[in-house]
Amino acid sequence: xxxxxxxxxxxxxxxxxxxxxxxxxxxxxxxxxxxxxxxxxxxxxxxxxxxxxxxxxxxxxxxxxxxxxxxxxxxxxxxxxxxxxxxxxxxxxxxxxxxxxxxxxxxxxxxxxxxxxxxxxxxxxxxxxxxxxxxxxxxxxxxxxxxxxxxxxxxxxxxxxxxxxxxxxxxxxxxxxxxxxxxxxxxxxxxxxxxxxxxxxxxxxxxxxxxxxxxxxxxxxxxxxxxxxxxxxxxxxxxxxxxxxxxxxxxxxxxxxxxxxxxxxxxxxxxxxxxxxxxxxxxxxxxxxxxxxxxxxxxxxxxxxxxxxxxxxxxxxxxxxxxxxxxxxxxxxxxxxxxxxxxxxxxxxxxxxxxxxxxxxxxxxxxxxxxxxxxxxx
Numbered sequence: 198x199x200x201x202x203x204x205x206x207x208x209x210x211x212x213x214x215x216x217x218x219x220x221x222x223x224x225x226x227x228x229x230x231x232x233x234x235x236x237x238x239x240x241x242x243x244x245x246x247x248x249x250x251x252x253x254x255x256x257x258x259x260x261x262x263x264x265x266x267x268x269x270x271x272x273x274x275x276x277x278x279x280x281x282x283x284x285x286x287x288x289x290x291x292x293x294x295x296x297x298x299x300x301x302x303x304x305x306x307x308x309x310x311x312x313x314x315x316x317x318x319x320x321x322x323x324x325x326x327x328x329x330x331x332x333x334x335x336x337x338x339x340x341x342x343x344x345x346x347x348x349x350x351x352x353x354x355x356x357x358x359x360x361x362x363x364x365x366x367x368x369x370x371x372x373x374x375x376x377x378x379x380x381x382x383x384x385x386x387x388x389x390x391x392x393x394x395x396x397x398x399x400x401x402x403x404x405x406x407x408x409x410x411x412x413x414x415x416x417x418x419x420x421x422x423x424x425x426x427x428x429x430x431x432x433x434x435x436x437x438x439x440x441x442x443x444x445x446x447x448x449x450x451x452x453x454x455x456x457x458x459x460x461x462x463x464x465x466x467x468x469x470x471x472x473x474x475x476x477x478x479x480x481x482x483x484x485x486x487x488x489x490x491x492x493x494x495x496x497x498x499x500x501x502x503x504x505x506x507x508x509x510x511x512x513x514x515x516x517x518x519x520x521x522x523x524x525x526x527x528x529x530x531x532x533x534x535x536x537x538x539x540x541x542x543x544x545x546x547x548x549x550x551x552x553x554x555x556x557x558x559x560x561x562x563x564x565x566x567x568x569x570x571x572x573x574x575x
Contacts, residue, residue, distance in 0.1 A: 199290040206286025210340075213280045217344060221351045226414040226474065237275060238418065241268055246535060258427045261535055265422035269355070272418070273348055277315065280344070284337045285311035294327040310334075315341035358412040359422050365405040366424055366434045372398070374543045375428040375550045379440035380495055381543040383449065384502040392451035392504070395441070399452075402438045403460040409435070410467040417474050420534060426550045430536040436527050437539060439464050443519040444499075448508035465523045472526040477533040479525030486524065487516065487541055495541050 216233040245264045249257040288295070288307040298306040310323045314337045325331045373382035386395050409431060413419050424430050438460065445457035472479060487495070492513050496506055506512040531538045 199292065201290075202286045203290030206283045206290060209283030209286065210280055213276055213283065214340065217276055217347065220416075221347050224415050226470075233275075233279075234272065234418075237272060238268065238421075241271070242421070249535070257535075258423075262423040265418065268421060269352075269418055276344065277341075280337075280340060281308070281311045281315050284315065284333065284340075287333050288330060291327070291329050291333070294325060294330040295323050296326045297323045311337065314338050317341055355416055355419060358408075358416065358419055362405075362409060362412070362419070362431055363424060365402065366429050366431060368401075369434055369437060370426075370429070370550050373437055375426070375547065376433055376539040376544070377429075377437045378539050378541055378543045379437055379444055380498050380502075380541055382437065382441055383444065383499065383504050387502050387504050392449070395445070395452045396456045399438070399442065399445075399456050399460040402434075403456075403463045406435065406438070406460070406464040406467045410463075410470055413467075413471055414474060420471070420475065423536070428550060430534075432527060432531050432534060432536040433539045435464055435468060436523075439468070439523045439527070440541060443516055444506070446519060447512045447515045448506045449499075449504055450507060451504075461519070461523075465526075468523050468526040468530065472529050475530065475533050477526070477529035479529045486538065487520065489513070491541060492516070498542060 212233060219227045219232065220234050242264065245261070245268075249260045252260055285304065285307040288311060289304050293307055295306060295310055306323065313320050313323075314334050317338050325334050369377040369382070372385060373379070374385075382398075383392065383395065386392050386398075420431070442457040442461035442464070445452045446454055446461065485491075496512070499505060508515060527538060530536070
């Protein structure tokens, strides 16, 4: 039994340390399916979503927003508990060579000593008596100190990546509405006279999509961190940028098609790879985000805004082909992460997030309002 306990303890410690290395230190995607962190997030996210369904739709979004930070703390705690248990098995397998252990205390003494050693408490009430027990103690103390150092450096990196992601998402609020839509984005840019700045926006979000792919592949738990506002999410932002690229490639004058193609390729790459990381298998869409009736409304809205689709009757078919390259993956991510995709058309009479306030005092005319309204104010 002692040999078996030592073998199990060594395997458990090795598994925990390797999982910590892959999660914190290794700066690339891990494709192996069987991982402690992957199993942990699948189990806890499923349970958390079930609880969110029980508390009601009104408070579900706020409850889901707690999962990302809380799951990270619990993951660190789970690593520590498993490592402590593994080292306790090693000490027990060696024969519990500890001085100061009360009689008949059993495995509990090894577990207690392992916990105080891992967290480097140094209480001194229990001490190793043999050379082998001392070696295990020194290794465990070093492991605990190393894990603590990694965690101290790990959390700032995560929150810096989260902040960089959210800064770009917030930009869409005034530019594309809340929730953002591709049609509203083009309409607001056209309201200022031309669409030249759309190319700059797409270039900005090409870099954002590349950063999203890199950071969320290296640190997948970032995907569970939700945006500040209920109308915003990184999945929705990715969808709006891809929708905008698809419209430009379907024939919107004033925006270089080359820029749209590059951004489309980068953003689609992010959608496909991230859906694979979360095992969000693309499937046939249950509802068409852009059926024929909606497409006609999109065309009419763009024409009313002075942004007609020059491809005419072929535009709908071109859009369908482009959407097939990214919508199944985004829909799978949206279903997995509980982050709904936006529509193509803006909701009527919905204020942007920057216009809304808990004090209900904001009534300023939006800067992208119709020119005649601005003239009246002047």
